[in-house]
Amino acid sequence: MARVMNFGAGPGTLPLAALERAQEDLLDFDGTGMGICEHSHRGKAYSALHAEIKALLTSLLGLDESWEVLLLQGGASAQFAQIPMNFLGPEARADYVLTGTWGEHALAEARRMVGGRARVAGTSGTGPGAVAHLGAGYTRVVRPEEVTVDPGASYVHCTSNETVHGVQFGHVPGRWFDAGAVPVVCDVSSDFLAAPTDLSPFSLVYAGAQKNLGPSGLVVVLVRKDFLARAVTHLPNIFSYAVQAKNDSLYNTPATLSVYLARNVLSWVGDLGGLPAMEARNHGKATTLYAAIDRAAEFYRAPVEKTSRSVMNAVFRLPTEALENAFVAAAEKEGMFGLKGHRSVGGIRVSMYNAVEPAWISALAAFMDDFARKAG
Ligand code: PMP
Numbered sequence: 001m002a003r004v005m006n007f008g009a010g011p012g013t014l015p016l017a018a019l020e021r022a023q024e025d026l027l028d029f030d031g032t033g034m035g036i037c038e039h040s041h042r043g044k045a046y047s048a049l050h051a052e053i054k055a056l057l058t059s060l061l062g063l064d065e066s067w068e069v070l071l072l073q074g075g076a077s078a079q080f081a082q083i084p085m086n087f088l089g090p091e092a093r094a095d096y097v098l099t100g101t102w103g104e105h106a107l108a109e110a111r112r113m114v115g116g117r118a119r120v121a122g123t124s125g126t127g128p129g130a131v132a133h134l135g136a137g138y139t140r141v142v143r144p145e146e147v148t149v150d151p152g153a154s155y156v157h158c159t160s161n162e163t164v165h166g167v168q169f170g171h172v173p174g175r176w177f178d179a180g181a182v183p184v185v186c187d188v189s190s191d192f193l194a195a196p197t198d199l200s201p202f203s204l205v206y207a208g209a210q211k212n213l214g215p216s217g218l219v220v221v222l223v224r225k226d227f228l229a230r231a232v233t234h235l236p237n238i239f240s241y242a243v244q245a246k247n248d249s250l251y252n253t254p255a256t257l258s259v260y261l262a263r264n265v266l267s268w269v270g271d272l273g274g275l276p277a278m279e280a281r282n283h284g285k286a287t288t289l290y291a292a293i294d295r296a297a298e299f300y301r302a303p304v305e306k307t308s309r310s311v312m313n314a315v316f317r318l319p320t321e322a323l324e325n326a327f328v329a330a331a332e333k334e335g336m337f338g339l340k341g342h343r344s345v346g347g348i349r350v351s352m353y354n355a356v357e358p359a360w361i362s363a364l365a366a367f368m369d370d371f372a373r374k375a376g
Contacts, residue, residue, distance in 0.1 A: 005360040007350045008338030009163055009313060010190065011210040015355045017271075018214075018264035025260065036260045041253050050250070053259055056266040057220065060274055061199065068228055070221040070241065071249040071259055076102070076189045076208035079219060080109035083185055083204070086231040086241050087154045088114050095121035095153040097177060099169070100138045100162025101344060102187060107157070121156055122147030122177065124167070138165040140308040147177035154230070155183045155203065161191035161312050163211075164342040166349065168310035171279075173201045183227050191312050192220070193269060194354060195279035203227035211312070212354045214262030217255035269354065278354050285352045285361040286311040292365035296372035317347040318375075324348060327371055334367055336360070 006013035029036040032045050039046045054069045096107040110118035126137035149156050156179050161168040169176050183203035192207035204223040210216040237243045293300045302316045318324045341347035
């Protein structure tokens with residue numbers, strides 16, 4: 001078996017230990033004589049797994065009784081729709097803080113439902129406007145003074161790490177902007193579980209699994225019970241957080257294989273020392289990678305302001321697109337994959353999710369030094 005170094009932005013690489021554990025369980029889960037995907041979601045074996053993954057999330061994140069942990073489907077994009085569906089009644093308004101493309105998508109989806117009642121509370125985009133011009137010039141997070149939250153809004157939505165632009169808020173969410181008493185909703189898809197995070201400023205966070213948590217097909221939603229109590233009730237059951245909460249996320253068949261693999265990933269995180277260990281690991285990788293960029297700053301141009309640089313996704317350009325293509329091709333020859341930037345912005349993107357090995361980043365940094373020397 002020859003596994004490559006996978007720097008893909010999502011689905012991303014998964015910890016080898018989590019995959020190896022799955023090999024046997026795919027055929028015979030815990031000695032039950034059936035593979036994990038073949039078990040009923042109402043049966044004893046899956047029920048124990050379902051409880052275990054919720055317990056792992058609760059303990060890794062230090063969640064107390066005020067939180068509801070939901071295991072849903074449809075990816076983070078379904079949440080772009082489900083949040084306004086659940087929290088915007090006929091007159092209600094919502095605010096959106098934009099620091100990249102994914103926040104724009106969330107806003108666009110809300111606007112499809114409520115039009116101008118979904119408003120931009122602040123943006124760090126320099127382009128002519130959100131949504132119509134996807135990915136317009138985001139090179140930093142917003143500064144607190146650039147955000148004005150409508151005190152009457154039902155929630156304010158933000159994105160902790162913008163995967164396409166490589167723009168990340170720091171891990172002290174209380175300092176991002178002043179939301180007053182308005183509930184803060186955050187898309188944490190691409191930096192979930194990357195470091196210990198104070199969840200106290202949030203009323204709801206959600207993460208598509210396919211970066212730091214497992215395969216796609218699962219989205220974790222953490223919602224405070226007091227916020228959930230404000231949700232509208234006239235919804236199709238399948239889209240109602242309250243219905244899913246009441247049914248322990250088993251209103252319908254969950255993505256059992258994705259839940260299973262995420263369990264393996266979470267226990268790997270625990271084995272390595274939990275979120276403080278992830279933070280140290282990720283900080284080390286990001287330091288190595290950004291140092292390689294900065295050593296050849298004339299050749300590798302990193303557009304993101306240093307204080308907004310993402311620990312998860314580093315983006316940079318080379319002098320020409322032809323050189324970028326040559327970079328990607330030469331890297332693949334060295335066993336390094338997934339380095340092409342998002343199709344909307346081009347360039348190079350290095351995703352350094354939890355499961356990316358520090359040794360891969362060191363190898364990539366050495367490759368970058370070499371490439372710049374030869375081509376620059
Ligand atoms: N939000 C963020 C921050 C993302 O990175 C992505 C996917 N790259 C999404 C939302 C959309 O996720 P999905 O494809 O699971 O709907």
